[in-house]
Amino acid sequence: xxxxxxxxxxxxxxxxxxxxxxxxxxxxxxxxxxxxxxxxxxxxxxxxxxxxxxxxxxxxxxxxxxxxxxxxxxxxxxxxxxxxxxxxxxxxxxxxxxxxxxxxxxxxxxxxxxxxxxxxxxxxxxxxxxxxxxxxxxxxxxxxxxxxxxxxxxxxxxxxxxxxxxxxxxxxxxxxxxxxxxxxxxxxxxxxxxxxxxxxxxxxxxxxxxxxxxxxxxxxxxxxxxxxxxxxxxxxxxxxxxxxxxxxxxxxxxxxxxxxxxxxxxxxxxxxxxxxxxxxxxxxxxxxxxxxxxxxxxxxxxxxxxxxxxxxxxxxxxxxxxxxxxxxxxxxxxxxxxxxxxxxxxxxxxxxxxxxxxxxxxxxxxxxxxxxxxxxxxxxxxxxxxxxxxxxxxxxxxxxxxxxxxxxxxxxxxxxxxxxxxxxxxxxxxxxxxxxxxxxxxxxxxxxxxxxxxxxxxxxxxxxxxxxxxxxxxxxxxxxxxxxxxx
Amino acid sequence: xxxxxxxxxxxxxxxxxxxxxxxxxxxxxxxxxxxxxxxxxxxxxxxxxxxxxxxxxxxxxxxxxxxxxxxxxxxxxxxxxxxxxxxxxxxxxxxxxxxxxxxxxxxxxxxxxxxxxxxxxxxxxxxxxxxxxxxxxxxxxxxxxxxxxxxxxxxxxxxxxxxxxxxxxxxxxxxxxxxxxxxxxxxxxxxxxxxxxxxxxxxxxxxxxxxxxxxxxxxxxxxxxxxxxxxxxxxxxxxxxxxxxxxxxxxxxxxxxxxxxxxxxxxxxxxxxxxxxxxxxxxxxxxxxxxxxxxxxxxxxxxxxxxxxxxxxxxxxxxxxxxxxxxxxxxxxxxxxxxxxxxxxxxxxxxxxxxxxxxxxxxxxxxxxxxxxxxxxxxxxxxxxxxxxxxxxxxxxxxxxxxxxxxxxxxxxxxxxxxxxxxxxxxxxxxxxxxxxxxxxxxxxxxxxxxxxxxxxxxxxxxxxxxxxxxxxxxxxxxxxxxxxxx
Numbered sequence: 024x025x026x027x028x029x030x031x032x033x034x035x036x037x038x039x040x041x042x043x044x045x046x047x048x049x050x051x052x053x054x055x056x057x058x059x060x061x062x063x064x065x066x067x068x069x070x071x072x073x074x075x076x077x078x079x080x081x082x083x084x085x086x087x088x089x090x091x092x093x094x095x096x097x098x099x100x101x102x103x104x105x106x107x108x109x110x111x112x113x114x115x116x117x118x119x120x121x122x123x124x125x126x127x128x129x130x131x132x133x134x135x136x137x138x139x140x141x142x143x144x145x146x147x148x149x150x151x152x153x154x155x156x157x158x159x160x161x162x163x164x165x166x167x168x169x170x171x172x173x174x175x176x177x178x179x180x181x182x183x184x185x186x187x188x189x190x191x192x193x194x195x196x197x198x199x200x201x202x203x204x205x206x207x208x209x210x211x212x213x214x215x216x217x218x219x220x221x222x223x224x225x226x227x228x229x230x231x232x233x234x235x236x237x238x239x240x241x242x243x244x245x246x247x248x249x250x251x252x253x254x255x256x257x258x259x260x261x262x263x264x265x266x267x268x269x270x271x272x273x274x275x276x277x278x279x280x281x282x283x284x285x286x287x288x289x290x291x292x293x294x295x296x297x298x299x300x301x302x303x304x305x306x307x308x309x310x311x312x313x314x315x316x317x318x319x320x321x322x323x324x325x326x327x328x329x330x331x332x333x334x335x336x337x338x339x340x341x342x343x344x345x346x347x348x349x350x351x352x353x354x355x356x357x358x359x360x361x362x363x364x365x366x367x368x369x370x371x372x373x374x375x376x377x378x379x380x381x382x383x384x385x386x387x388x389x390x391x392x393x394x395x396x397x398x399x400x401x402x403x404x405x406x407x408x409x410x411x412x413x414x415x416x417x418x419x420x421x422x423x424x425x426x427x428x429x430x431x432x433x434x435x436x437x438x439x440x441x442x443x444x445x446x447x448x449x450x451x452x453x454x455x456x457x458x459x460x461x462x463x464x465x466x467x468x469x470x471x472x473x474x475x476x477x478x479x480x481x482x483x484x485x486x487x488x489x490x491x492x493x494x495x496x497x498x499x500x501x502x503x504x505x506x507x508x509x510x
Numbered sequence: 511x512x513x514x515x516x517x518x519x520x521x522x523x524x525x526x527x528x529x530x531x532x533x534x535x536x537x538x539x540x541x542x543x544x545x546x547x548x549x550x551x552x553x554x555x556x557x558x559x560x561x562x563x564x565x566x567x568x569x570x571x572x573x574x575x576x577x578x579x580x581x582x583x584x585x586x587x588x589x590x591x592x593x594x595x596x597x598x599x600x601x602x603x604x605x606x607x608x609x610x611x612x613x614x615x616x617x618x619x620x621x622x623x624x625x626x627x628x629x630x631x632x633x634x635x636x637x638x639x640x641x642x643x644x645x646x647x648x649x650x651x652x653x654x655x656x657x658x659x660x661x662x663x664x665x666x667x668x669x670x671x672x673x674x675x676x677x678x679x680x681x682x683x684x685x686x687x688x689x690x691x692x693x694x695x696x697x698x699x700x701x702x703x704x705x706x707x708x709x710x711x712x713x714x715x716x717x718x719x720x721x722x723x724x725x726x727x728x729x730x731x732x733x734x735x736x737x738x739x740x741x742x743x744x745x746x747x748x749x750x751x752x753x754x755x756x757x758x759x760x761x762x763x764x765x766x767x768x769x770x771x772x773x774x775x776x777x778x779x780x781x782x783x784x785x786x787x788x789x790x791x792x793x794x795x796x797x798x799x800x801x802x803x804x805x806x807x808x809x810x811x812x813x814x815x816x817x818x819x820x821x822x823x824x825x826x827x828x829x830x831x832x833x834x835x836x837x838x839x840x841x842x843x844x845x846x847x848x849x850x851x852x853x854x855x856x857x858x859x860x861x862x863x864x865x866x867x868x869x870x871x872x873x874x875x876x877x878x879x880x881x882x883x884x885x886x887x888x889x890x891x892x893x894x895x896x897x898x899x900x901x902x903x904x905x906x907x908x909x910x911x912x913x914x915x916x917x918x919x920x921x922x923x924x925x926x927x928x929x930x931x932x933x934x935x936x937x938x939x940x941x942x943x944x945x946x947x948x949x950x951x952x953x954x955x956x957x958x959x960x961x962x963x964x965x966x967x968x969x970x971x972x973x974x975x976x977x978x979x980x981x982x983x984x985x986x987x988x989x990x991x992x993x994x995x996x997x
Contacts, residue, residue: 133870224711276763383620
């Protein structure tokens with residue numbers, strides 16, 4: 024197999040094939056499904072997909088690859104948004120699939136902890152928790168396919184972050200195979216443990232560049248007994264923020280989701296998505312979706328909703344509101360939010376910006392970035408929506424109606440730069456949920472450069488001195504030139 | 511000034527004296543208060559206490575010390591439990607006081623964030639939050655003196671961890687001066703930010719060994735509107751755990767504290783603490799203190815308490831219960847818990863074990879460790895109490911009534927080893943809240959050795975190659991011998 028970019032791997036591949044056997048060693052046509060990210064941003068070639076059966080076998084694979092200088096790309100469900108899990112086009116990277124490490128090792132309902140392997144899908148983990156009367160409070164669109172290892176390696180977010188935090192906030196313990204093949208068993212189920220550096224948070228969100236997460240201990244919470252969903256037209260993003268503040272001051276633990284949607288995105292959903300219906304008398308410029316939930320019995324969430332919404336309606340913060348009366352109505356309201364991406368795709372060409380700012384700056388972000396984008400491309404449609412409650416807005420841009428889609432997309436970097444300039448001025452982030460992957464390392468020196476990137480690169484070099492783990496992901500490749508820090 | 515253990519520092523000290531001026535450079539008798547930890551475990555000598563006025567000046571101090579190879583011990587309120595902040599006895603370590611970095615930089619009540627410098631006391635930070643109608647949900651006994659930098663560097667815990675987590679769970683951003691004098695400004699106020707490694711969690715809990723935390727962004731929460739406190743006699747530690755589970759399944763967000771206390775400790779409190787009164791008809795073998803709190807209006811916490819306690823009383827899980835009817839009664843109940851350390855001190859010699867296990871293993875810990883200690887020293891009094899809700903029990907041991915105190919204390923390591931053997935068999939930690947400091951690095955190879963300690967030591971070497979930051983704290987000194995990892 025050709026490998027122009029690195030050492031001759033043929034001896035290594037023979038050894039790995041013997042070690043892993045047929046179910047653990049795929050080549051040729053069997054590797055195609057593993058060689059492209061699901062957004063189809065990157066299509067690569069890999070000499071082999073390695074599918075070890077357990078942690079010990081995986082550790083041996085990594086040890087052998089490290090000795091041979093072979094590059095490894097850990098891959099879970101391959102649902103990432105920034106291409107981290109796709110192998111390079113030059114055939115220099117081996118794919119390390121976690122799919123066979125798919126056992127649930129333990130569930131302790133008294134501890135409220137779930138110990139499981141990296142290849143378990145998020146949905147299977149949620150189901151295991153539900154069967155024990157608990158909730159694994161992490162939900163993302165790809166949960167049927169996404170695997171726990173990938174969910175943790177990318178620090179996934181989702182709709183419930185406002186209540187439960189990101190994936191990293193649910194992690195009590197990890198098992199990790201290091202770049203030299205050592206196994207770190209840090210599968211502790213402790214709520215308090217001050218015995219040295221907090222290593223688990225280093226591997227969570229590292230996108231496979233520091234080691235391979237092979238198992239984890241996750242926190243569970245009690246399953247909600249009561250849920251209420253409301254859909255409101257609000258006067259402005261400022262009104263949406265004020266409304267969030269009122270719920271937060273009264274019952275922060277009940278806010279399961281607090282989502283913002285603007286007029287343009289809602290119009291596309293109503294136009295393109297079969298069955299989508301606005302549950303209000305007439306369209307508005309700004310909407311919020313509020314989901315309240317709690318394990319309390321007779322919690323009176325409906326009363327709380329009404330108590331907050333009624334004065335807000337009188338004051339004009341809220342201009343219209345609908346409260347779901349059934350599970351069907353709840354799903355219909357959530358559909359308006361969840362179909363935003365699909366509706367955009369059907370309308371034409373669009374550019375995505377997964378950005379965050381401090382919660383109090385969301386109105387400024389929407390106003391300033393909208394104005395700047397309209398100045399850049401007259402007629403551009405701003406499709407801003409997302410997690411107002413945690414400051415994470417998907418600030419997407421849809422082509423002007425009359426414009427050619429390709430001509431619009433050709434200006435994607437101009438648009439991203441325009442949005443990011445506003446985000447940066449507000450102390451925000453260019454990647455709230457999706458990570459850096461292969462798509463955005465070039466942005467790291469400007470946004471996280473100086474001491475911050477220097478620390479990251481020192482850690483990378485300390486834990487993966489041969490640079491075999493997911494090279495080129497997260498950190499820019501040319502270290503010395505980018506940071507001035509000598510290799 | 512003599513410095514037998516390191517390089518001649520006289521030129522450096524002259525430079526530092528010029529840089530810092532009289533309020534920033536203390537020598538001789540002025541250093542005494544900085545040279546001993548508050549438990550009086552370690553008494554040292556330091557050539558100078560450095561008190562820079564701001565982050566820029568502190569960074570220049572660190573840069574100069576790094577160049578000269580001078581060792582630095584960051585010190586906040588000096589209330590640590592494991593001696594990390596006291597300088598060595600050989601005069602080789604300079605104390606770096608954070609006390610003058612004591613500004614609150616920003617409080618945003620919409621974001622619910624507080625940005626402040628390391629030298630602000632925890633109590634001053636709590637007051638700033640309260641003035642804005644918010645709660646900084648971290649409370650420890652030493653909060654009037656402890657400073658934010660130390661609180662974060664030791665990942666402090668306290669009574670409210672069951673609800674809000676440890677100090678690290680409240681940190682959104684950090685400003686850190688690295689060992690080479692670089693300033694990392696990571697004071698972001700973002701709830702979601704997936705742009706590279708999560709560095710803040712590396713410095714939180716590192717006890718000053720990787721850099722100096724100079725400022726932080728902390729999360730705030732809404733101030734509670736309703737609070738209820740109950741004190742119960744329970745049938746056993748198992749009954750206490752079951753009771754915790756019942757509250758947790760109904761309203762986990764309202765559990766502000768869930769504390770266990772055993773008979774022996776309560777007897778000492780009632781004997782030695784003036785005004786301490788048991789609010790129950792008669793003494794019992796096991797007690798719990800439950801505090802519920804919530805920002806909800808008309809939350810009905812009293813109803814919840816009764817709804818859970820009444821059936822528990824009928825079933826015999828709870829054998830007696832008192833609910834506080836006033837702020838005075840609440841304080842009286844909390845006093846029974848808070849005076850445990852003082853009561854032990856007045857009774858005689860005692861040995862402290864700050865251990866944690868999975869929450870579901872707390873009953874096993876109490877039973878097994880009690881039996882083992884009684885076998886070791888007949889007549890020993892087990893004073894077990896603490897944070898049942900997060901698995902952190904202060905498993906303290908009081909001398910037998912007839913035994914000589916010094917003879918008892920001479921066997922402290924035997925007793926600690928006895929307790930720790932049980933803790934280890936239950937997957938627990940030898941330091942739940944207090945950290946490692948200078949007192950416990952010798953335990954690291956056995957408990958956190960192999961790959962875990964190897965990673966820690968690689969990170970230490972990567973971020974502090976000259977070893978100037980808090981040497982000998984957290985990590986055992988003799989690296990090669992302890993882990994087999996070559997220097």
